[in-house]
Amino acid sequence: MALLEIDGLSKSFGGVTAIADLRFEVPKGQVYSVIGPNGAGKTTLFNMLSGIYRPDEGSIRFQEREITGLQPHKVAAMGLSRTFQNLQMFFNMSVLDNVMVGCHLRTRSGLFRAALRLPGIVREEREANRLAREELTFCDLERFVDLEAGALPYGVLKRLEIARALAVGPQLLLMDEPAAGLNDTETAEMQRLIRRICERGITVLLVEHDMGLVMRVSDRILVLDYGSRLAEGTPSEIQNDRRVIEAYLGGEVQYAV
Amino acid sequence: MKRLRGLFLLALLVVVLPILFPDNYYVTVVAVSAALHAILAVGLNLLMGYAGLISLGHAAFFGVGAYTSAIITTRFDLNPWLAMAAGILLTGCIAFIMARPILRLKGHYLAMATLGLGMIVQIVLVQAEGLTGGPDGLGGIPPLSLFGWEVDSDLRWYMVMSTVMLLVVWLALNLIDSRSGRALRALHGSEVAAEMMGIDTTATKTGVFVIAAISASLAGSLFAHQQAFISPDSFSFFFSIELVTMVVLGGMASTFGAVFGAFVLTFLPELLVVFEDYEVMIFGAILMLMMIFLPQGLFVGLQGLLRRLLQQRAPARLPAPAEEDKHGAA
Ligand SMILES: Nc1ncnc2c1ncn2[C@@H]1O[C@H](COP(=O)(O)OP(=O)(O)OP(=O)(O)O)[C@@H](O)[C@H]1O
Ligand SMILES: [Mg+2]
Numbered sequence: 394m395a396l397l398e399i400d401g402l403s404k405s406f407g408g409v410t411a412i413a414d415l416r417f418e419v420p421k422g423q424v425y426s427v428i429g430p431n432g433a434g435k436t437t438l439f440n441m442l443s444g445i446y447r448p449d450e451g452s453i454r455f456q457e458r459e460i461t462g463l464q465p466h467k468v469a470a471m472g473l474s475r476t477f478q479n480l481q482m483f484f485n486m487s488v489l490d491n492v493m494v495g496c497h498l499r500t501r502s503g504l505f506r507a508a509l510r511l512p513g514i515v516r517e518e519r520e521a522n523r524l525a526r527e528e529l530t531f532c533d534l535e536r537f538v539d540l541e542a543g544a545l546p547y548g549v550l551k552r553l554e555i556a557r558a559l560a561v562g563p564q565l566l567l568m569d570e571p572a573a574g575l576n577d578t579e580t581a582e583m584q585r586l587i588r589r590i591c592e593r594g595i596t597v598l599l600v601e602h603d604m605g606l607v608m609r610v611s612d613r614i615l616v617l618d619y620g621s622r623l624a625e626g627t628p629s630e631i632q633n634d635r636r637v638i639e640a641y642l643g644g645e646v647q648y649a650v
Numbered sequence: 651m652k653r654l655r656g657l658f659l660l661a662l663l664v665v666v667l668p669i670l671f672p673d674n675y676y677v678t679v680v681a682v683s684a685a686l687h688a689i690l691a692v693g694l695n696l697l698m699g700y701a702g703l704i705s706l707g708h709a710a711f712f713g714v715g716a717y718t719s720a721i722i723t724t725r726f727d728l729n730p731w732l733a734m735a736a737g738i739l740l741t742g743c744i745a746f747i748m749a750r751p752i753l754r755l756k757g758h759y760l761a762m763a764t765l766g767l768g769m770i771v772q773i774v775l776v777q778a779e780g781l782t783g784g785p786d787g788l789g790g791i792p793p794l795s796l797f798g799w800e801v802d803s804d805l806r807w808y809m810v811m812s813t814v815m816l817l818v819v820w821l822a823l824n825l826i827d828s829r830s831g832r833a834l835r836a837l838h839g840s841e842v843a844a845e846m847m848g849i850d851t852t853a854t855k856t857g858v859f860v861i862a863a864i865s866a867s868l869a870g871s872l873f874a875h876q877q878a879f880i881s882p883d884s885f886s887f888f889f890s891i892e893l894v895t896m897v898v899l900g901g902m903a904s905t906f907g908a909v910f911g912a913f914v915l916t917f918l919p920e921l922l923v924v925f926e927d928y929e930v931m932i933f934g935a936i937l938m939l940m941m942i943f944l945p946q947g948l949f950v951g952l953q954g955l956l957r958r959l960l961q962q963r964a965p966a967r968l969p970a971p972a973e974e975d976k977h978g979a980a
Binding site: 443444445464465466469470474475477481482483484485486490493494495496497498500501502503504507508509510514517518521557558560561 | 821827829832836842844848849857
């Protein structure tokens with residue numbers, strides 16, 4: 394059974410159709426990539442999956458439950474987390490606090506208990522702290538723990554966003570262009586990180602322009618063009634797909650698999 | 651406990667001052683106002699500094715608290731503590747109802763909406779003469795008493811007000827240093843990312859708005875009993891701006907910054923005669939200068955300066971980013 398099932402999904406902004414009658418399924422435990430030229434509707438798709446945009450039509454089923462139109466915090470509570478194409482860091486907070494915010498759903502205390510620092514708060518804080526440090530270590534960020542997020546270079550921030558999203562404890566992680574703006578070393582690290590996330594049993598839905606990375610890291614690929622499905626299949630199927638080569642790759646992109 | 655070091659220092663100051671300077675006007679009178687302002691500023695700072703939601707109408711909640719206490723104790727002869735609780739309940743309800751429509755707005759729009767809220771309350775206080783006494787105000791408000799201990803002298807008010815201030819600071823520190831506090835700050839950093847981390851941002855905004863309102867109401871009740879007489883002038887738009895100036899001067903998103911701002915802006919007018927005629931202008935100028943030259947606030951700015959000075963002596967402990975080069979965002 395697929396972890397995520399999308400059916401008949403559509404969204405337009407004024408006259409612009411961003412996603413048109415899209416259908417696909419993401420199997421559990423895989424790295425599933427969505428590629429397509431600029432403006433193909435990849436980010437719009439992510440925004441609908443995560444509850445930020447409400448689809449005009451269609452349904453989104455996650456873990457066999459309808460999540461169409463749910464608010465983002467409800468979607469997150471069901472086990473879906475994401476990173477953003479343009480960084481959405483909490484720049485007013487420390488690195489550790491950023492990731493501790495990710496633990497929000499794994500702790501319970503409300504305003505009242507916190508203000509009075511009733512028993513249990515200290516233990517809960519320690520637990521959130523431990524979880525956050527674990528994710529920071531997993532993303533190779535432990536040396537930055539005590540720094541302010543605003544003091545970090547771009548490449549590190551990209552990984553910090555992932556650590557924060559992992560702290561939510563997701564079943565499905567949406568990553569919107571995690572390698573954008575990274576150099577070759579960092580991109581190689583990112584590739585390893587994506588695979589390691591998948592090995593933890595977290596399904597990854599990836600949007601990425603770096604074709605080399607996509608081909609190396611993905612189990613399956615969906616190609617979007619003007620908001621519709623152009624092709625879907627394994628990396629080698631996509632690489633040999635006539636329509637994809639014509640419409641998108643244009644024969645000019647070369648990559649090693 | 652390192653977490654509460656600042657609070658202990660403040661408490662020490664509160665205890666030592668009246669011992670060092672007994673019967674001093676600045677201690678037993680001005681410091682009481684300063685502590686009252688600190689309660690208000692700390693509450694407003696949760697909203698403005700931490701959650702990043704501006705309010706130009708905070709005096710309204712202060713006013714509702716003060717008038718609820720005044721009306722209930724003078725017209726219905728009820729216990730002041732009961733009146734205080736009623737004020738908190740009423741203010742909390744008003745804030746809760748107003749929160750949804752108002753807090754959907756951002757930036758200028760939020761500023762305008764809270765400004766409007768402040769004005770409406772002010773007008774009601776002036777117009778509802780039968781209840782509030784109108785522009786002439788309400789007098790004869792009884793003093794507070796605690797198990798027979800009447801709060802009837804300047805020194806006793808000093809004790810009560812500074813105790814409540816310490817309590818409010820303690821609550822604020824606890825709150826910020828918790829799951830809910832992180833949710834507030836996250837909201838400020840990126841609302842969409844906060845939602846995505848599972849934070850119900852609407853509920854969080856409502857919560858902090860209600861908390862800020864409640865603390866203002868508490869301050870209002872104390873103020874009413876301390877003054878024994880209140881009039882709408884104390885709850886004007888200008889007072890809202892004064893509170894905002896305190897938060898900005900101390901440094902947004904710093905509880906002790908808010909306390910600092912409240913004390914500086916309460917003592918300055920007492921010390922400088924020029925303030926009397928140009929009060930509004932001087933507050934305006936302070937706001938402008940702070941925004942231009944020291945947007946992080948005086949207290950936070952000084953703290954940073956101190957830390958840098960200390961760090962210059964000790965070897966820097968920043969980890970050397972080996973392979974992480976700075977890249978421009980794509
Ligand atoms: N909030 C919005 N309002 C209006 N139009 C939008 C909005 N979001 C996206 N669009 C439009 O929808 C289309 C798809 O945009 P989207 O950002 O989803 O593309 P993308 O595939 O993520 O592109 P890129 O690779 O550049 O990130 C574009 O034409 C874009 O202009
Ligand atoms: Mg995009």
